[in-house]
Amino acid sequence: MKYQIPKGLFDILPNAKESFKEVSRWQYLESIIKKLAIDYNFEEIRVPIFEKTELFLRGVGATSDIASKELYTFLDKAKRSMSLRPEGTASVMRAFIENNLSQEKKFHKLYYMGPMFRYDRPQKGRYRQHHQLGVEIIGDKSFEIDAEVIDMLVTLFKRLELKNLKLLINSIGDLETRTNYKKALLDFLKPNFENLSEESKARFDKNPMRILDSKDERDKKILKEAPSILDFLSDAAKKHFENLLNLLDKLDIKYEVDSKLVRGLDYYDDTVFEVVSEKLGGAQNSLGGGGRYNSLLKSLGGPDLPGIGFACGLERILQTMIEEEVYFPEKEGPFLYIIPIGEDAKDFAILLAKDLRHHKISVDIDLNAKKIQKSLSLADKLNAKNALILADDEMQKKVASFKNLDKREQQEIKFEDLKNFIRDKFYKL
Known part of the structure; x- marks a missing residue:
């Protein structure tokens, strides 16, 4: 029998027909990331590739696409439900709580790289096993820290010499903001319910804000007239966002405010952001993004400490670098x-x-x-x-x-x- 790799996976080889699967290119990208982490004084954390399923359901939100459709879940020999990690933040938060890292100090800057797993339809830039860079700052809810994390993401792409990128940014506010906005959004969508895509209909009661993230053309047309969440920001959320934008201006970081940007995970509040490639276009144009999660640690049974972070898919970054003909160093041989x-x-x-x-x-x-x-x-x-x-x-x-x-x-x-x-x-x- 000739064994073949499962669908949605690929090998990274010393020499590969597809250049983004060549190990020397991965090593170059990883070296840039590690140097960036040192320059911003981040410490590496390594967590297991599988956890109890309950952690991810609680962490990313049971109504998110990841939890409801994309988890790789299995029962171990003791009939306990386990899942391969679909992203890194929930595992990092669990490790933070379990190892009492807040006793050591209240402020932490952590990063990780490694494989993540999602049962998704394989396509270019999207694989069932993909590799991710993740960055988390725990213990500070200031807008200055938001700016540092965004600056780090933008700096990564500059060091990789990627062009044609756009930074999108939004605030989804605090709980008060989102409660008021969800009501207004539902009131707006109700008359158009029958015209929504099937996916958006399913989100209507469970997580209506995710409808804003729809890539379906029918939904996009309806959403053009949707109310903006920026009009519903509480005073505190509005001040936080305005201060952040002013600081980004001072740092000469170009951005575009996108009031429909919500990101795909349920734990975000206040600042959310995403870097997209204008050259790639389509649904697979996101190279990285993240946001603030001030209540996630507490919701998982940990201390009441705020957090913010971002994640990037390394496959998509490498493919974009190759398409833009970015310089890669020559493969190192023996002396x-x-x-x-x-x-x-x-x-x-x-x-x-x-x-x-x-x-x-x-x-x-x-x-x-x-x-x-x-x-x-x-x-x-x-x-x-x-x-x-x-x-x-x-x-x-x-x-x-x-x-x-x-x-x-x-x-x-x-x-x-x-x-x-x-x-x-x-x-x-």
Whole structure:
């Protein structure tokens, strides 16, 4: 039987036909993210890939699409319901509570990267296993922290040299705001109920604000005349949002206020934001987004601490980088590729490689070398910086031919000088 990968998944390979599935590109993106986290003083947190199902139902909201349609859920051997994580925030909040992180300090800046799972219709930029960057700040509800998180997201895309991006921002206010707005929205939608899409009809009683997020053209047409949530903001919510926008202006962060932006999870309040690609268009144009969640920790049984965060899908970011022909560094190869011809040369090469690796110099050996030119071609494919040729002549003379593969320069080095010569070359890099 020929086994194949399940639908909606893919392998990340050393060399792949589709360039966004190439591991060196993933490593480059991850290195940019890790440096960004250091620059903003975020600490990494790692949480399990599955949790009790109840956590996600409570965390992301039982009426959200993720909880109602997209969870990968299974019973363990003790008949307990478990689910693969569909996003990271709920697990981070659980870890925060369970490990009493608020006893250590009240203010935390955390980030994570890893696979998430959603049973969704696979399409470009949307997979059943996808990789996500997540950022969470816990313990501060100021508009200045909102601005820092948004600035971090915008800075990520600048460092990745992505163009044609737009920052959308909105406030969905506090509980008072949303209670008043939901009533006005339902009053507006009732006369148009029969004209709504089936998905929006299902959301009408459960979560009417999610109708604002509909991509269906019928819904969009109806929603053009819908009341704006910005007209319903409480005094406190309005002041928070105005202060945030003023600070973004001072930081020279361009944005567009979108009063229909609500995001897909039920735990948000006040600030919500999203970065979209104007080049991609369509339903899959979002590259990252997030918002504030001041009540989430408390609702999960934790301390009454506010939070804000964002998440980005790495697959979609990589695909956008490739489509925009963003520069990726050349794949790193070994510093030295040794080509030994014959058993004596092979023994010598193995001992030499051990010594050089001990000095943290990257080395590979062609243990099947028979023809020098063929092995040199292989060294080029591996992006090796230098080659060391050990054939019969070299072994008899006790010299090795050292070849710089960039400059195509070659010189003979005595065996007794070889280790120091290679180390000097390496440490001068």
